[in-house]
Amino acid sequence: MGRKRVVATGVFDLLHPGHIHFLRAARELGDELVVIIANDATVRRMKREPVVPAAIRAEMVTALKPVDHAVVGREGDMLGIIVEEIKPHIIALGHDQELFEPKALEAKLAERGHIAKVVRLPKLEHGLAGTRKIVARILRIFGQE
Numbered sequence: 001m002g003r004k005r006v007v008a009t010g011v012f013d014l015l016h017p018g019h020i021h022f023l024r025a026a027r028e029l030g031d032e033l034v035v036i037i038a039n040d041a042t043v044r045r046m047k048r049e050p051v052v053p054a055a056i057r058a059e060m061v062t063a064l065k066p067v068d069h070a071v072v073g074r075e076g077d078m079l080g081i082i083v084e085e086i087k088p089h090i091i092a093l094g095h096d097q098e099l100f101e102p103k104a105l106e107a108k109l110a111e112r113g114h115i116a117k118v119v120r121l122p123k124l125e126h127g128l129a130g131t132r133k134i135v136a137r138i139l140r141i142f143g144q145e
Contacts (some may be wrong), residue, residue, distance in 0.1 A: 004030030007088040026092035027066035035070040083114040095123035
């Protein structure tokens with residue numbers, strides 16, 4: 001049997017312990033980890049203005065030990081890059097990635113002719129395991145100066 005390719009997706013705007021936990025857990029699911037970084041327009045639409053541009057976020061994520069390769073996602077058809085280019089065996093979802101439930105995403109991929117297992121990974125319980133937590137702490141620390 002060949003190498004198992006795993007895909008993980010996310011914003012990865014301000015890297016934090018939760019990201020490292022997620023990427024390590026995703027990498028343990030297979031032999032190769034490809035990370036799709038949300039493009040800036042998607043981040044604006046779904047969350048907020050990104051702090052770090054997508055190309056730089058992809059460069060930072062690629063430098064992390066568990067990651068073999070990172071790409072910036074397309075605007076519009078977010079499943080296209082998965083099905084047409086990466087062709088993963090496994091898709092790792094973070095605990096807070098609620099856009100899809102695993103079985104629903106597996107069904108959507110199967111409709112497009114791609115069979116992949118979708119796994120939801122557990123949350124890291126850590127005081128700085130989220131971008132919002134980090135930003136709030138920075139504001140508390142530096143807002144008092």
